[in-house]
Amino acid sequence: MRRITGMYKYTFFSLALFCCAPLSAVAGDIPQVADVEVVAQTGKTLHFYRDLVKGRVVAINFVYTGCSSVCPLLGANFARAQTLVGDAPNVAFVSVSIDPANDTPQRLEAWAAKFGAKPGWTLVTGAKADIDALAKSLGTTTADPTSHTPLVVIVDDVHGGAWQRLNGLTDPAALAKVLRADAARLAAR
Amino acid sequence: MLRAVLLALAALGAVSGDAVQRGREIFTHGRAASGATITALVEGAASIDAALVPCANCHGVDGRGTSEGGIRAPDITAAALADAATVGARKRTAYTPAKLKRAITLGFDASGNALDRAMPRFALTARDAEDLIAYLGVLGKEAEPGVAEHEIRIGVTGDVDVVAPQTRIYGRAIRLVRGGESDVFAAIDVSPDGTASIERAEREHVPTLVLNAAQAEPEKYAFVLTASAADAVAALRAAVPASTSATTFTNGCAGIERVDPAGFVLMTAGAAKRCDIAAIPPSLDRRVLVAAGYPPGNDGAAAAGALALLVGALADLGRDATRARLLTALEALRDAPVAGIAPVTWSPGRHFGTRRAWVMTLDVGAQRLLAAPGWSAALTP
Numbered sequence: 313m314r315r316i317t318g319m320y321k322y323t324f325f326s327l328a329l330f331c332c333a334p335l336s337a338v339a340g341d342i343p344q345v346a347d348v349e350v351v352a353q354t355g356k357t358l359h360f361y362r363d364l365v366k367g368r369v370v371a372i373n374f375v376y377t378g379c380s381s382v383c384p385l386l387g388a389n390f391a392r393a394q395t396l397v398g399d400a401p402n403v404a405f406v407s408v409s410i411d412p413a414n415d416t417p418q419r420l421e422a423w424a425a426k427f428g429a430k431p432g433w434t435l436v437t438g439a440k441a442d443i444d445a446l447a448k449s450l451g452t453t454t455a456d457p458t459s460h461t462p463l464v465v466i467v468d469d470v471h472g473g474a475w476q477r478l479n480g481l482t483d484p485a486a487l488a489k490v491l492r493a494d495a496a497r498l499a500a501r
Numbered sequence: 502m503l504r505a506v507l508l509a510l511a512a513l514g515a516v517s518g519d520a521v522q523r524g525r526e527i528f529t530h531g532r533a534a535s536g537a538t539i540t541a542l543v544e545g546a547a548s549i550d551a552a553l554v555p556c557a558n559c560h561g562v563d564g565r566g567t568s569e570g571g572i573r574a575p576d577i578t579a580a581a582l583a584d585a586a587t588v589g590a591r592k593r594t595a596y597t598p599a600k601l602k603r604a605i606t607l608g609f610d611a612s613g614n615a616l617d618r619a620m621p622r623f624a625l626t627a628r629d630a631e632d633l634i635a636y637l638g639v640l641g642k643e644a645e646p647g648v649a650e651h652e653i654r655i656g657v658t659g660d661v662d663v664v665a666p667q668t669r670i671y672g673r674a675i676r677l678v679r680g681g682e683s684d685v686f687a688a689i690d691v692s693p694d695g696t697a698s699i700e701r702a703e704r705e706h707v708p709t710l711v712l713n714a715a716q717a718e719p720e721k722y723a724f725v726l727t728a729s730a731a732d733a734v735a736a737l738r739a740a741v742p743a744s745t746s747a748t749t750f751t752n753g754c755a756g757i758e759r760v761d762p763a764g765f766v767l768m769t770a771g772a773a774k775r776c777d778i779a780a781i782p783p784s785l786d787r788r789v790l791v792a793a794g795y796p797p798g799n800d801g802a803a804a805a806g807a808l809a810l811l812v813g814a815l816a817d818l819g820r821d822a823t824r825a826r827l828l829t830a831l832e833a834l835r836d837a838p839v840a841g842i843a844p845v846t847w848s849p850g851r852h853f854g855t856r857r858a859w860v861m862t863l864d865v866g867a868q869r870l871l872a873a874p875g876w877s878a879a880l881t882p
Contacts, residue, residue: 426553
Protein backbone atom coordinates (compact mmCIF):
# COMPACT_ATOMS: atom_id res chain seq x y z
CA MET A 313 0.00 0.00 0.00
CA ARG A 314 2.70 2.42 0.96
CA ARG A 315 4.48 1.67 -2.26
CA ILE A 316 1.48 2.68 -4.33
CA THR A 317 1.03 5.92 -2.47
CA GLY A 318 4.65 6.60 -3.25
CA MET A 319 3.97 6.01 -6.92
CA TYR A 320 1.21 8.55 -6.87
CA LYS A 321 3.58 11.19 -5.66
CA TYR A 322 5.99 10.22 -8.36
CA THR A 323 3.38 10.71 -11.06
CA PHE A 324 2.95 14.33 -10.12
CA PHE A 325 4.31 15.65 -13.39
CA SER A 326 3.55 12.68 -15.56
CA LEU A 327 -0.08 11.85 -14.99
CA ALA A 328 -0.65 11.26 -18.67
CA LEU A 329 1.67 8.26 -18.60
CA PHE A 330 -0.68 6.47 -16.27
CA CYS A 331 -3.93 7.74 -17.58
CA CYS A 332 -5.29 4.73 -19.36
CA ALA A 333 -4.33 1.73 -17.34
CA PRO A 334 -4.88 0.63 -13.78
CA LEU A 335 -2.03 1.97 -11.75
CA SER A 336 -1.59 -1.20 -9.84
CA ALA A 337 -3.56 -3.76 -8.00
CA VAL A 338 -3.11 -4.16 -4.31
CA ALA A 339 -1.40 -7.44 -3.70
CA GLY A 340 -1.51 -9.62 -0.64
CA ASP A 341 -4.22 -9.54 1.98
CA ILE A 342 -7.39 -7.78 0.98
CA PRO A 343 -8.09 -5.01 3.43
CA GLN A 344 -11.52 -4.41 4.89
CA VAL A 345 -13.70 -1.49 3.89
CA ALA A 346 -14.65 0.36 7.08
CA ASP A 347 -18.33 -0.02 8.00
CA VAL A 348 -18.61 3.44 9.49
CA GLU A 349 -21.79 5.51 9.63
CA VAL A 350 -22.06 7.97 6.77
CA VAL A 351 -24.78 10.33 5.58
CA ALA A 352 -25.84 10.15 1.94
CA GLN A 353 -26.81 13.15 -0.20
CA THR A 354 -30.43 12.26 0.51
CA GLY A 355 -29.83 12.85 4.21
CA LYS A 356 -30.19 9.16 4.99
CA THR A 357 -27.73 7.60 7.42
CA LEU A 358 -26.03 4.50 6.04
CA HIS A 359 -23.28 2.12 6.99
CA PHE A 360 -20.59 2.36 4.37
CA TYR A 361 -19.70 -1.29 3.89
CA ARG A 362 -23.06 -2.90 4.69
CA ASP A 363 -25.22 -0.52 2.70
CA LEU A 364 -23.02 0.63 -0.14
CA VAL A 365 -20.39 -2.00 -0.84
CA LYS A 366 -21.52 -5.44 0.33
CA GLY A 367 -22.43 -7.71 -2.56
CA ARG A 368 -21.66 -5.10 -5.20
CA VAL A 369 -19.00 -3.91 -7.58
CA VAL A 370 -18.32 -0.37 -6.47
CA ALA A 371 -16.25 2.48 -7.87
CA ILE A 372 -15.29 4.92 -5.13
CA ASN A 373 -13.73 8.34 -5.59
CA PHE A 374 -12.86 11.16 -3.21
CA VAL A 375 -14.09 14.69 -3.73
CA TYR A 376 -15.18 17.84 -1.95
CA THR A 377 -17.54 20.49 -3.18
CA GLY A 378 -15.18 23.39 -2.50
CA CYS A 379 -12.57 21.90 -4.81
CA SER A 380 -12.28 23.78 -8.05
CA SER A 381 -9.86 22.03 -10.35
CA VAL A 382 -9.73 18.26 -9.98
CA CYS A 383 -13.17 17.46 -8.55
CA PRO A 384 -15.28 18.74 -11.45
CA LEU A 385 -13.23 16.46 -13.69
CA LEU A 386 -13.81 13.54 -11.32
CA GLY A 387 -17.52 14.34 -11.26
CA ALA A 388 -17.73 14.49 -15.06
CA ASN A 389 -15.85 11.20 -15.31
CA PHE A 390 -18.15 9.40 -12.89
CA ALA A 391 -21.21 10.74 -14.68
CA ARG A 392 -19.89 9.48 -18.00
CA ALA A 393 -18.84 6.12 -16.60
CA GLN A 394 -22.27 5.73 -15.04
CA THR A 395 -23.91 6.29 -18.42
CA LEU A 396 -21.53 3.85 -20.11
CA VAL A 397 -22.12 1.13 -17.54
CA GLY A 398 -25.86 1.51 -17.97
CA ASP A 399 -28.19 -0.67 -15.97
CA ALA A 400 -25.70 -3.29 -14.88
CA PRO A 401 -27.15 -4.68 -11.65
CA ASN A 402 -25.08 -4.44 -8.50
CA VAL A 403 -22.66 -1.89 -9.96
CA ALA A 404 -22.55 1.28 -7.92
CA PHE A 405 -20.71 4.56 -7.76
CA VAL A 406 -19.80 6.25 -4.49
CA SER A 407 -18.15 9.63 -3.92
CA VAL A 408 -16.74 10.17 -0.46
CA SER A 409 -16.38 13.77 0.73
CA ILE A 410 -12.92 14.38 2.11
CA ASP A 411 -14.10 17.70 3.58
CA PRO A 412 -16.95 16.32 5.72
CA ALA A 413 -16.97 19.33 8.05
CA ASN A 414 -18.16 21.54 5.21
CA ASP A 415 -19.89 19.17 2.83
CA THR A 416 -23.47 18.82 3.97
CA PRO A 417 -25.76 16.32 2.24
CA GLN A 418 -27.46 19.26 0.52
CA ARG A 419 -24.17 20.54 -0.88
CA LEU A 420 -23.28 17.07 -2.12
CA GLU A 421 -26.67 16.69 -3.77
CA ALA A 422 -26.36 20.05 -5.52
CA TRP A 423 -22.85 19.18 -6.64
CA ALA A 424 -23.87 15.81 -8.09
CA ALA A 425 -26.85 17.36 -9.85
CA LYS A 426 -24.51 19.59 -11.85
CA PHE A 427 -23.06 16.49 -13.45
CA GLY A 428 -26.38 14.76 -13.98
CA ALA A 429 -25.81 12.01 -11.41
CA LYS A 430 -28.36 9.21 -11.67
CA PRO A 431 -29.61 6.82 -9.00
CA GLY A 432 -26.82 4.40 -8.22
CA TRP A 433 -24.30 7.16 -7.56
CA THR A 434 -24.24 7.85 -3.83
CA LEU A 435 -22.34 10.75 -2.30
CA VAL A 436 -21.50 10.53 1.37
CA THR A 437 -20.30 12.75 4.16
CA GLY A 438 -20.21 12.11 7.89
CA ALA A 439 -18.38 12.70 11.12
CA LYS A 440 -14.76 13.60 10.55
CA ALA A 441 -13.44 10.66 12.55
CA ASP A 442 -15.60 8.19 10.60
CA ILE A 443 -14.62 9.62 7.22
CA ASP A 444 -10.97 9.56 8.30
CA ALA A 445 -11.28 5.89 9.21
CA LEU A 446 -13.07 5.17 5.94
CA ALA A 447 -10.47 6.95 3.83
CA LYS A 448 -7.72 5.13 5.66
CA SER A 449 -9.37 1.77 5.09
CA LEU A 450 -9.49 2.58 1.38
CA GLY A 451 -5.84 3.51 1.32
CA THR A 452 -6.09 7.27 1.15
CA THR A 453 -6.30 10.19 3.54
CA THR A 454 -8.35 13.29 4.22
CA ALA A 455 -5.44 15.10 5.82
CA ASP A 456 -5.16 17.86 3.24
CA PRO A 457 -8.09 18.01 0.84
CA THR A 458 -6.47 20.64 -1.34
CA SER A 459 -3.56 18.42 -2.28
CA HIS A 460 -5.51 15.21 -2.65
CA THR A 461 -4.67 12.91 -5.50
CA PRO A 462 -7.40 11.97 -7.95
CA LEU A 463 -8.08 8.34 -7.18
CA VAL A 464 -10.72 5.74 -7.92
CA VAL A 465 -10.81 2.54 -5.90
CA ILE A 466 -12.80 -0.33 -7.34
CA VAL A 467 -13.95 -2.84 -4.80
CA ASP A 468 -15.48 -6.05 -6.12
CA ASP A 469 -17.30 -7.40 -3.13
CA VAL A 470 -18.99 -10.11 -5.20
CA HIS A 471 -15.93 -12.05 -6.24
CA GLY A 472 -13.51 -10.62 -3.74
CA GLY A 473 -10.00 -10.29 -4.98
CA ALA A 474 -7.65 -7.38 -4.93
CA TRP A 475 -9.05 -3.89 -5.18
CA GLN A 476 -8.09 -1.87 -8.18
CA ARG A 477 -6.77 1.61 -7.77
CA LEU A 478 -7.08 3.79 -10.83
CA ASN A 479 -6.10 7.33 -11.49
CA GLY A 480 -9.26 9.37 -10.94
CA LEU A 481 -8.85 10.94 -14.35
CA THR A 482 -8.80 7.57 -16.06
CA ASP A 483 -10.79 7.57 -19.27
CA PRO A 484 -14.35 6.80 -18.13
CA ALA A 485 -14.59 4.21 -20.90
CA ALA A 486 -11.73 2.30 -19.27
CA LEU A 487 -13.37 2.63 -15.86
CA ALA A 488 -16.69 1.46 -17.29
CA LYS A 489 -14.95 -1.49 -18.95
CA VAL A 490 -13.50 -2.66 -15.64
CA LEU A 491 -16.87 -2.31 -13.94
CA ARG A 492 -18.72 -4.05 -16.76
CA ALA A 493 -16.27 -6.93 -16.76
CA ASP A 494 -16.91 -7.48 -13.08
CA ALA A 495 -20.62 -7.12 -13.60
CA ALA A 496 -20.56 -9.67 -16.44
CA ARG A 497 -18.82 -12.17 -14.20
CA LEU A 498 -21.53 -11.47 -11.70
CA ALA A 499 -24.30 -12.11 -14.23
CA ALA A 500 -22.64 -15.35 -15.39
CA ARG A 501 -22.75 -16.85 -11.94
CA MET B 502 9.78 37.44 -32.62
CA LEU B 503 8.92 37.52 -28.95
CA ARG B 504 8.30 41.20 -29.03
CA ALA B 505 6.14 40.80 -32.12
CA VAL B 506 3.99 38.19 -30.42
CA LEU B 507 3.68 40.29 -27.31
CA LEU B 508 2.64 43.21 -29.41
CA ALA B 509 0.18 41.09 -31.33
CA LEU B 510 -1.40 39.85 -28.11
CA ALA B 511 -1.42 43.33 -26.63
CA ALA B 512 -2.88 44.77 -29.83
CA LEU B 513 -5.67 42.24 -29.70
CA GLY B 514 -6.38 43.28 -26.16
CA ALA B 515 -6.33 46.89 -27.15
CA VAL B 516 -8.88 46.34 -29.89
CA SER B 517 -11.79 46.63 -27.52
CA GLY B 518 -12.17 47.04 -23.82
CA ASP B 519 -15.56 45.37 -24.19
CA ALA B 520 -13.98 42.27 -25.67
CA VAL B 521 -11.58 42.10 -22.72
CA GLN B 522 -14.50 42.46 -20.35
CA ARG B 523 -16.44 39.68 -22.08
CA GLY B 524 -13.31 37.56 -22.19
CA ARG B 525 -12.82 38.01 -18.47
CA GLU B 526 -16.34 36.66 -17.89
CA ILE B 527 -15.53 33.55 -19.92
CA PHE B 528 -12.19 33.15 -18.16
CA THR B 529 -13.57 33.59 -14.65
CA HIS B 530 -17.04 32.05 -14.88
CA GLY B 531 -17.18 30.09 -18.14
CA ARG B 532 -20.08 32.23 -19.30
CA ALA B 533 -20.47 33.83 -22.72
CA ALA B 534 -21.83 37.35 -23.11
CA SER B 535 -24.49 35.99 -25.46
CA GLY B 536 -25.92 33.94 -22.60
CA ALA B 537 -25.42 30.73 -24.57
CA THR B 538 -23.86 27.86 -22.66
CA ILE B 539 -20.25 27.13 -23.53
CA THR B 540 -19.60 23.42 -23.48
CA ALA B 541 -16.39 21.87 -22.28
CA LEU B 542 -15.35 18.42 -23.39
CA VAL B 543 -13.43 16.59 -20.69
CA GLU B 544 -11.47 13.84 -22.37
CA GLY B 545 -13.49 10.68 -22.58
CA ALA B 546 -16.32 12.19 -20.58
CA ALA B 547 -19.47 13.80 -21.85
CA SER B 548 -19.57 17.51 -22.56
CA ILE B 549 -20.26 19.59 -19.50
CA ASP B 550 -21.10 23.23 -18.95
CA ALA B 551 -17.92 25.31 -19.04
CA ALA B 552 -19.26 27.11 -15.96
CA LEU B 553 -18.22 23.97 -14.03
CA VAL B 554 -14.64 24.18 -15.26
CA PRO B 555 -13.86 27.81 -16.16
CA CYS B 556 -10.21 28.70 -16.88
CA ALA B 557 -9.82 30.47 -13.53
CA ASN B 558 -10.67 27.30 -11.58
CA CYS B 559 -7.38 25.67 -12.49
CA HIS B 560 -5.19 28.49 -13.80
CA GLY B 561 -6.19 30.87 -11.00
CA VAL B 562 -8.06 34.15 -11.19
CA ASP B 563 -4.73 35.80 -11.94
CA GLY B 564 -3.80 33.19 -14.55
CA ARG B 565 -0.53 32.34 -12.87
CA GLY B 566 -1.37 28.68 -12.55
CA THR B 567 -2.21 26.43 -9.61
CA SER B 568 -1.47 22.93 -8.51
CA GLU B 569 -4.09 20.63 -7.05
CA GLY B 570 -4.41 16.89 -6.83
CA GLY B 571 -1.35 16.25 -8.95
CA ILE B 572 -2.60 18.48 -11.74
CA ARG B 573 -0.37 21.42 -12.42
CA ALA B 574 -2.19 24.04 -14.45
CA PRO B 575 0.46 26.26 -16.04
CA ASP B 576 0.87 30.02 -15.99
CA ILE B 577 -1.22 31.49 -18.81
CA THR B 578 -0.65 35.19 -18.20
CA ALA B 579 0.01 37.21 -21.34
CA ALA B 580 3.73 37.35 -20.60
CA ALA B 581 3.97 33.57 -20.10
CA LEU B 582 2.06 32.76 -23.29
CA ALA B 583 4.19 35.14 -25.32
CA ASP B 584 7.29 33.24 -24.32
CA ALA B 585 8.48 29.73 -25.14
CA ALA B 586 8.09 27.46 -22.11
CA THR B 587 8.55 23.99 -20.71
CA VAL B 588 5.43 22.62 -19.05
CA GLY B 589 6.18 19.35 -17.25
CA ALA B 590 7.86 17.27 -19.93
CA ARG B 591 6.48 19.35 -22.81
CA LYS B 592 8.43 22.06 -24.53
CA ARG B 593 6.49 24.59 -26.52
CA THR B 594 7.18 27.70 -28.54
CA ALA B 595 5.46 31.02 -27.94
CA TYR B 596 1.72 31.23 -28.56
CA THR B 597 0.11 33.29 -31.26
CA PRO B 598 -3.61 34.12 -31.07
CA ALA B 599 -4.35 31.40 -33.64
CA LYS B 600 -2.39 28.80 -31.69
CA LEU B 601 -4.09 29.86 -28.48
CA LYS B 602 -7.44 29.26 -30.08
CA ARG B 603 -6.26 25.83 -31.19
CA ALA B 604 -5.07 25.05 -27.65
CA ILE B 605 -8.36 26.04 -26.06
CA THR B 606 -10.66 24.42 -28.60
CA LEU B 607 -8.64 21.41 -29.79
CA GLY B 608 -6.12 20.73 -27.04
CA PHE B 609 -2.73 21.22 -28.72
CA ASP B 610 -0.02 23.53 -27.43
CA ALA B 611 1.87 26.04 -29.57
CA SER B 612 4.22 23.31 -30.80
CA GLY B 613 1.44 20.88 -31.59
CA ASN B 614 1.85 18.64 -28.51
CA ALA B 615 -1.31 17.32 -26.93
CA LEU B 616 -2.18 19.18 -23.72
CA ASP B 617 -2.69 17.33 -20.44
CA ARG B 618 -5.94 15.36 -20.41
CA ALA B 619 -7.11 17.43 -17.47
CA MET B 620 -7.44 20.43 -19.80
CA PRO B 621 -10.94 20.41 -21.28
CA ARG B 622 -11.55 21.35 -24.88
CA PHE B 623 -13.92 24.31 -25.02
CA ALA B 624 -16.42 24.67 -27.83
CA LEU B 625 -16.16 28.41 -28.43
CA THR B 626 -17.92 30.45 -31.06
CA ALA B 627 -15.62 32.67 -33.13
CA ARG B 628 -16.80 35.61 -31.08
CA ASP B 629 -16.21 33.89 -27.72
CA ALA B 630 -12.74 32.83 -28.84
CA GLU B 631 -11.88 36.40 -29.85
CA ASP B 632 -13.12 37.71 -26.51
CA LEU B 633 -11.26 35.14 -24.47
CA ILE B 634 -8.03 35.62 -26.40
CA ALA B 635 -8.36 39.40 -26.02
CA TYR B 636 -8.50 38.86 -22.27
CA LEU B 637 -5.57 36.45 -22.27
CA GLY B 638 -3.68 39.18 -24.11
CA VAL B 639 -3.90 41.48 -21.10
CA LEU B 640 -4.05 38.91 -18.29
CA GLY B 641 -1.48 39.74 -15.63
CA LYS B 642 -0.64 43.09 -17.21
CA GLU B 643 -3.60 45.03 -15.95
CA ALA B 644 -2.94 46.98 -12.79
CA GLU B 645 -4.67 45.45 -9.79
CA PRO B 646 -7.56 47.68 -8.73
CA GLY B 647 -6.77 49.84 -5.73
CA VAL B 648 -3.03 49.19 -5.86
CA ALA B 649 -0.71 52.08 -6.71
CA GLU B 650 3.02 52.53 -6.45
CA HIS B 651 2.84 53.94 -2.94
CA GLU B 652 -0.56 52.89 -1.57
CA ILE B 653 -3.14 50.15 -1.27
CA ARG B 654 -6.75 51.24 -0.94
CA ILE B 655 -9.12 49.34 1.33
CA GLY B 656 -12.84 50.03 1.41
CA VAL B 657 -14.54 50.29 4.81
CA THR B 658 -18.27 49.90 5.52
CA GLY B 659 -19.84 50.36 8.94
CA ASP B 660 -20.12 53.03 11.62
CA VAL B 661 -17.32 51.71 13.79
CA ASP B 662 -14.12 53.75 13.69
CA VAL B 663 -11.13 51.94 12.29
CA VAL B 664 -7.73 53.50 11.85
CA ALA B 665 -5.23 52.56 9.17
CA PRO B 666 -1.95 51.23 10.51
CA GLN B 667 0.98 53.56 10.08
CA THR B 668 3.29 50.83 8.88
CA ARG B 669 3.88 50.53 5.17
CA ILE B 670 3.59 47.23 3.39
CA TYR B 671 6.58 46.90 1.12
CA GLY B 672 6.59 50.60 0.43
CA ARG B 673 2.83 51.03 0.20
CA ALA B 674 0.70 52.90 2.74
CA ILE B 675 -2.71 51.52 3.68
CA ARG B 676 -5.42 54.01 2.77
CA LEU B 677 -8.92 53.42 4.09
CA VAL B 678 -11.73 54.72 1.91
CA ARG B 679 -15.40 54.90 2.78
CA GLY B 680 -18.52 55.27 0.70
CA GLY B 681 -18.41 52.17 -1.49
CA GLU B 682 -15.74 53.42 -3.90
CA SER B 683 -14.96 50.97 -6.64
CA ASP B 684 -11.22 51.53 -6.87
CA VAL B 685 -10.29 49.42 -3.86
CA PHE B 686 -8.08 46.36 -3.67
CA ALA B 687 -10.02 44.75 -0.83
CA ALA B 688 -12.66 45.77 1.70
CA ILE B 689 -13.88 45.21 5.23
CA ASP B 690 -17.43 45.49 6.52
CA VAL B 691 -17.72 46.07 10.27
CA SER B 692 -21.44 46.88 10.31
CA PRO B 693 -23.99 44.75 12.22
CA ASP B 694 -25.15 43.17 8.94
CA GLY B 695 -22.72 42.82 6.05
CA THR B 696 -25.18 41.22 3.62
CA ALA B 697 -24.83 44.01 1.03
CA SER B 698 -21.04 43.80 1.19
CA ILE B 699 -21.11 40.04 0.69
CA GLU B 700 -23.26 40.44 -2.40
CA ARG B 701 -21.01 43.17 -3.72
CA ALA B 702 -17.85 41.16 -3.04
CA GLU B 703 -19.15 38.23 -5.06
CA ARG B 704 -20.48 40.44 -7.85
CA GLU B 705 -17.45 42.70 -8.24
CA HIS B 706 -14.76 40.23 -7.15
CA VAL B 707 -13.51 42.40 -4.29
CA PRO B 708 -11.98 40.31 -1.51
CA THR B 709 -14.02 41.43 1.50
CA LEU B 710 -13.80 40.63 5.21
CA VAL B 711 -17.22 40.81 6.83
CA LEU B 712 -17.71 40.87 10.57
CA ASN B 713 -21.39 39.92 10.66
CA ALA B 714 -23.53 38.15 8.08
CA ALA B 715 -27.23 37.68 8.76
CA GLN B 716 -28.31 35.17 6.14
CA ALA B 717 -26.06 35.85 3.12
CA GLU B 718 -23.72 33.03 2.11
CA PRO B 719 -20.13 34.00 1.33
CA GLU B 720 -18.79 32.11 -1.67
CA LYS B 721 -15.48 33.01 -3.23
CA TYR B 722 -14.67 36.64 -2.47
CA ALA B 723 -16.41 37.32 0.85
CA PHE B 724 -14.98 36.04 4.14
CA VAL B 725 -17.17 36.18 7.24
CA LEU B 726 -15.32 36.32 10.56
CA THR B 727 -18.17 35.03 12.71
CA ALA B 728 -20.36 31.91 12.65
CA SER B 729 -23.10 31.26 10.09
CA ALA B 730 -26.72 31.64 11.19
CA ALA B 731 -27.09 27.86 11.18
CA ASP B 732 -24.01 27.44 13.35
CA ALA B 733 -25.21 30.16 15.72
CA VAL B 734 -28.40 28.15 16.23
CA ALA B 735 -26.38 24.97 16.72
CA ALA B 736 -24.14 26.76 19.23
CA LEU B 737 -27.24 27.86 21.14
CA ARG B 738 -28.54 24.30 21.17
CA ALA B 739 -25.19 23.08 22.45
CA ALA B 740 -25.41 25.56 25.33
CA VAL B 741 -28.52 23.98 26.87
CA PRO B 742 -28.90 20.43 28.20
CA ALA B 743 -29.68 18.02 25.36
CA SER B 744 -32.57 16.54 27.33
CA THR B 745 -34.54 19.79 27.58
CA SER B 746 -36.88 21.14 24.95
CA ALA B 747 -35.94 24.34 23.20
CA THR B 748 -37.79 26.66 20.85
CA THR B 749 -35.69 28.51 18.30
CA PHE B 750 -36.42 31.98 16.93
CA THR B 751 -34.43 33.27 13.98
CA ASN B 752 -36.63 36.20 12.96
CA GLY B 753 -38.43 38.17 15.68
CA CYS B 754 -40.13 36.38 18.54
CA ALA B 755 -43.81 36.20 17.62
CA GLY B 756 -45.57 33.62 19.79
CA ILE B 757 -42.96 33.61 22.55
CA GLU B 758 -45.71 33.99 25.20
CA ARG B 759 -46.98 30.52 24.28
CA VAL B 760 -43.60 28.78 24.68
CA ASP B 761 -43.32 25.96 27.20
CA PRO B 762 -41.81 27.69 30.29
CA ALA B 763 -40.05 24.47 31.29
CA GLY B 764 -37.96 24.57 28.13
CA PHE B 765 -35.48 27.06 26.73
CA VAL B 766 -35.87 29.77 24.12
CA LEU B 767 -33.00 30.15 21.66
CA MET B 768 -32.62 33.37 19.68
CA THR B 769 -30.20 34.50 17.03
CA ALA B 770 -28.96 38.07 17.25
CA GLY B 771 -31.22 38.95 14.31
CA ALA B 772 -34.26 37.59 16.12
CA ALA B 773 -33.38 39.37 19.37
CA LYS B 774 -33.11 42.69 17.55
CA ARG B 775 -36.67 42.35 16.29
CA CYS B 776 -38.08 41.03 19.56
CA ASP B 777 -40.01 43.30 21.92
CA ILE B 778 -38.62 42.43 25.31
CA ALA B 779 -41.97 43.37 26.92
CA ALA B 780 -43.55 40.42 25.11
CA ILE B 781 -41.38 37.93 26.99
CA PRO B 782 -43.24 36.47 29.98
CA PRO B 783 -41.44 36.61 33.37
CA SER B 784 -41.72 32.81 33.56
CA LEU B 785 -38.96 32.66 30.93
CA ASP B 786 -36.47 34.49 33.15
CA ARG B 787 -32.98 33.10 32.44
CA ARG B 788 -34.40 30.63 29.99
CA VAL B 789 -33.93 32.84 26.93
CA LEU B 790 -30.52 32.46 25.29
CA VAL B 791 -29.28 34.87 22.65
CA ALA B 792 -26.34 34.21 20.32
CA ALA B 793 -24.09 36.93 18.94
CA GLY B 794 -20.95 36.80 16.81
CA TYR B 795 -18.89 38.19 19.68
CA PRO B 796 -19.45 39.91 23.06
CA PRO B 797 -21.37 43.19 22.80
CA GLY B 798 -19.00 46.00 23.51
CA ASN B 799 -16.30 44.36 21.47
CA ASP B 800 -17.38 46.14 18.29
CA GLY B 801 -14.38 48.42 18.21
CA ALA B 802 -11.89 45.69 19.03
CA ALA B 803 -13.44 43.30 16.52
CA ALA B 804 -13.41 45.91 13.76
CA ALA B 805 -9.77 46.69 14.46
CA GLY B 806 -9.08 42.95 14.60
CA ALA B 807 -10.69 42.42 11.19
CA LEU B 808 -8.57 45.16 9.66
CA ALA B 809 -5.43 43.83 11.33
CA LEU B 810 -6.15 40.37 9.92
CA LEU B 811 -6.49 41.79 6.41
CA VAL B 812 -3.36 43.89 6.75
CA GLY B 813 -1.46 40.85 8.03
CA ALA B 814 -2.54 38.84 5.01
CA LEU B 815 -1.50 41.71 2.74
CA ALA B 816 1.90 41.82 4.39
CA ASP B 817 2.34 38.12 3.64
CA LEU B 818 1.85 38.86 -0.06
CA GLY B 819 4.83 41.19 -0.07
CA ARG B 820 5.12 43.59 -2.98
CA ASP B 821 3.23 41.21 -5.27
CA ALA B 822 -0.28 42.22 -4.23
CA THR B 823 -2.89 40.50 -6.39
CA ARG B 824 -6.44 39.68 -5.41
CA ALA B 825 -5.94 36.04 -6.34
CA ARG B 826 -2.97 35.74 -3.99
CA LEU B 827 -4.92 37.48 -1.23
CA LEU B 828 -7.79 34.99 -1.57
CA THR B 829 -5.32 32.11 -1.33
CA ALA B 830 -3.66 33.65 1.73
CA LEU B 831 -7.02 34.12 3.49
CA GLU B 832 -8.12 30.57 2.69
CA ALA B 833 -4.92 29.29 4.27
CA LEU B 834 -5.53 30.94 7.66
CA ARG B 835 -5.88 28.44 10.50
CA ASP B 836 -7.04 29.54 13.95
CA ALA B 837 -5.80 33.04 13.32
CA PRO B 838 -6.33 35.14 16.46
CA VAL B 839 -8.56 38.20 15.99
CA ALA B 840 -8.98 40.79 18.74
CA GLY B 841 -12.44 40.76 20.29
CA ILE B 842 -13.75 37.62 18.57
CA ALA B 843 -13.06 33.90 18.21
CA PRO B 844 -10.03 32.80 16.14
CA VAL B 845 -10.82 32.33 12.45
CA THR B 846 -10.10 29.51 10.04
CA TRP B 847 -11.13 29.72 6.40
CA SER B 848 -10.75 27.17 3.65
CA PRO B 849 -11.73 27.00 -0.02
CA GLY B 850 -14.92 25.21 0.97
CA ARG B 851 -15.82 27.39 3.92
CA HIS B 852 -15.77 31.16 4.22
CA PHE B 853 -17.32 31.38 7.69
CA GLY B 854 -14.39 31.83 10.07
CA THR B 855 -15.69 29.97 13.11
CA ARG B 856 -18.41 27.70 14.42
CA ARG B 857 -18.44 29.44 17.76
CA ALA B 858 -20.96 32.01 18.92
CA TRP B 859 -21.12 34.18 22.02
CA VAL B 860 -24.17 33.05 24.00
CA MET B 861 -25.89 35.25 26.56
CA THR B 862 -28.77 34.70 28.99
CA LEU B 863 -31.67 37.12 29.30
CA ASP B 864 -32.53 38.46 32.72
CA VAL B 865 -36.16 39.25 31.97
CA GLY B 866 -36.79 41.29 35.12
CA ALA B 867 -33.76 43.53 34.74
CA GLN B 868 -34.18 43.50 30.92
CA ARG B 869 -30.56 42.86 30.31
CA LEU B 870 -28.33 40.17 28.85
CA LEU B 871 -25.94 38.34 31.16
CA ALA B 872 -22.57 37.35 29.79
CA ALA B 873 -23.12 33.65 30.39
CA PRO B 874 -22.54 30.94 29.33
CA GLY B 875 -20.23 32.77 26.86
CA TRP B 876 -18.50 31.10 23.92
CA SER B 877 -20.31 28.01 22.71
CA ALA B 878 -19.37 25.88 19.71
CA ALA B 879 -21.74 24.29 17.24
CA LEU B 880 -21.38 20.55 17.60
CA THR B 881 -20.16 18.95 14.41
CA PRO B 882 -22.56 16.39 12.98
